[in-house]
Amino acid sequence: MTATIEPQTGAIGRPIKRKEDARLLTGKTNWVDNIQLPGTLYVHYVRSSVAHARIVRVDTTAAKAADGVVAVYTGADFPEQAGSTCVWPVTDDIKMSHYPAICTDKVLYAGDVVAVVVATDKYLAADAGDLVDVDLEPLPAVVDMEEALKDGAPLVHEGFGTNHCYTATMPCGDYAAAKAKADVVVKRRFINQRLIPNTMEPRAVVAAPSVGMADEIAVWTSTQIPHVLRVVLALLTGVPENNIRVIAPDVGGGFGVKLQIYREEVLGLLLAKKLGRPVKWVETRSEHMVASHHGRDQIQDIEIAATSDGTILGVDVKLLADMGAYLQIITPGTPLLGMFMYSGIYKMEALNFECTGVYTNKTPTDAYRGAGRPEATFAIERIVDELAAELGMEPMELRKKNWIKHEEFPYTQIAGLTYDTGNYEAATARAMELFGYDELRAEQKARRESGDKVQLGLGISTFTEMCGLAPSRTLGALKYAAGGWEHCTIRALPTGKIELITGTSPHGQGHETAWSQIASDIIGVPVEDIEVVHGDTGRAPLGMDTYGSRSLAVGGQAIKVAGERLVEKAKLIAAHQLEVSPDDIEFKEGVYSVKGDPEKHKTLGEISWAAFAAHNVPDGVEPTLSGEATVDPQDFSYPHGTHLAAMEVDTETGKVTLRKYVAVDDCGVQVNPLIVEGQVHGGLAQGIAQALYEGALYDADGNLLTGSMGDYLLPSAADLPSFITDRTVTPSTTHPLGTKGIGEAGAIASTPAIINGIVDALRPLGVNDVFMPASPQNVWRAIQAAQGGAA
């Protein structure tokens, strides 16, 4: 298998330093908070301090009279106005919530908005916010999913008569028949805890009327989805779509939490329109913890059936997925993005999947790096380890016995996906070599025998994932409202410089560099001469934005086709001017020359000027030189890899130390290995953080207990080892560049590797699971419980 493009200047594959980094690292750029328009007003949101209450009264009299206050609004001022919406009604009978821009009757989670203050200064706005008198009649909160489904539970949405949101099923094969043949059945309940995605830059919105065209309202927002947001803002507010310009300037991280429609964006637009002045809101970190969506939060009951020789027969999965208080953009669909992934890389006869979404009085959940796939990968990789323990098999040997062999690709797995390519053997062999697998097993044995208080465990994760969301027809079949295409326009400007307009919207990924590398190879222009334009519906009007590792997997295809179209047109003009047939033109490294007579040639610069002047272009060829393409992907892509973690566990204190981590990923062709490396490192940190540090905790009244970084722990570089990484390269055959996607792999793979390692260390003590995050207390309690202690 080889990549389908022949590099011309060889930019693809080079570890070029990112050209956007100088401005990103120094902060000398247009973060939304850096945008300062004349006459700006400042917005402050007054939020509910309780999780569930009836709004008795919101008195704004004192706030309105306060210094600098221009306006104070409550729900009564925006009746019926939605603040967000769900575009993925996953079943026909799903109960779709209305998410008010400002609450009118009830508040449904701590952080829900009850009023908004607009003032001339952000300090005065916050001061006035304290003067809004909110009278709430507290109601019992429903916090726990299983409690929420019981008869008589308090109702989040009274009109539904239940907290049940939906149940989606996907039976593949006959699980009951598979189980009937099994010698061994292992069942576990895993808790995939609620996480709070934290970006370096919190959210922020600036909205301003009449900056451009007379009726245009511009909305600068720290978002991943300017194009989707523009459409939805028009649908939700009634402001004509052609009057809305959404700009995602440089965005400081997303991870899914900015793949959203937020009430602060809707209200920003409406306030700017109503007041006729620019308005600005910048989220505080404390606000972010409650007001930006959360991730994960599933109870996973999973069962695996196998024969005594270790042949996996089937998997049965029943999920409870916490929606939180409202459905936002893809809240109900997020757990279902993992639906196809519960068989992992393994062959089996049956996969039975069921997911029930539940409303609770908590911050809504939605996509977070991996979105459904980390949860699925965690469950299958954990249960395979448990099966190995039950069978007395070495866990890697059990995997090898069941995974799809490299010669079996393309392989249609049990959930119906066709994995185009993969080589699990190669990635695993490389990972085991880098890890020193056998030596570490020997050390583990020695520590067990000596009764060392620090035990060693080896954690394995052999994962795959699906990237490149997605063929539009597939999305339609899944009831998702929008398509999965991507757009690119490449313009050769009269002076020979290149403008590459992409519909993807980077928020730290390095698209400007990587897209330049792809275009450089296709149109033969140096990387430095290509300017990538993104994230502004005014300058890059077509696009489906950035999430789900789709930008390269889908957007990359659009760049390739657009570039090829530009070259085709340039050939026609060159041939005309050189007075030969287009077939006689040879294109190499930006130069169009006559075959056999390279002295006769035109450069791209000469051709683009000629196309601009249009004095001498061939009949039937339009002036100006560009290529554009809107491409729908042929299929998902399936990156995979083998990750190994050596975990040391202090059995006296429960403290866990990650001693060594090896990640061998296969993301197909790497456009820029340095960017791939960065994605792997960042993903690992986030996945390891779920395993060891992060977890949103609520009390019984629905108050978030982990509302600051003192309680919600994020690791820093000091808490992580130097990762050992490598790649195998098995190019995708369904993606023209041979690429697969790498944005989420680290976060998906690492969580089960870490927990498998901890459990492996403690298995002789009788431990077969540890709650995440595997804090010292959780590990210590698991040991105590296994040994019959009181804990």
Added chain:
Amino acid sequence: MIPSTFDYVKAGSVDEAVAALAEAGDDAKVLGGGQSLLPVLRLRLNAPTVIVDVSGVDEMRTVADEGGSLLIGAAVTTYEVMHHDAIKASVPLLAQAAGLVADPAIRHRGTFGGSCAHADPAGDLPTVARALDAEFVIAGPGGRRTVGASGFFVDYFTTAVQPDEVLVAVRVPKLDGWGAHYEKFHRTAQAWAIVGVAAAVKVEGGTITGARVALTNMGPSPVRASSVESALVGGPATQEAISAAAQSAADGTSPTSDTHAQADFREHLARVLTARAVAKAAGI
């Protein structure tokens, strides 16, 4: 978050600071390095109307050698404590613990006196002060007074310093000939201690002749583990004896339960970590 409005006074001397506090009444707060006060202000947990900044008071920025003790100005930063030659030589326990406080940025801003005056039960440096029986020099309208560590730390975030007073310096006795170790147990490098143990022991001819052990976050204030100290003194400096003595480390403590640890786990940790801290202090 955004603090409420306040007036700011930059004090040039201790007297100026005391005068500013007297003028402001009960509604003033002293600012050192700001690493505890500013988060409180930004979260609007407290809204003082006057902030008196003592970070520029020369007298509070110096370390004086008094022979048997060091007098460390309250505004000396955690970073300076960590790297100060005399502190490293004579009170290495304090220098070592300072190196475990938060992260480098915070250590450069935060102050020894500020940490003690803030009296967070999870603070590391108050525990060291308690273990060493430090003395606290406090200035107020009536002049200066000195309070011992046992009387200084009163309750959660509460010390003997009154609203009209300023903590000027901390007098830390030198412990020449003692071994010492601060054992901090936390989940991430910059996190607060779940439990911490400050231990100093004097070993002569294989016998422990002196022991000072104090615990972090095992109650509203730093706790002296007196029963551990008495069990250690006179006994052999062996792992077995130390482990046995450490079994009483949690006796008489009243640890809190929070998102990181329940009280019973803290009690367990106190025993394990005391054994480890004392053993390291004894060079085992």
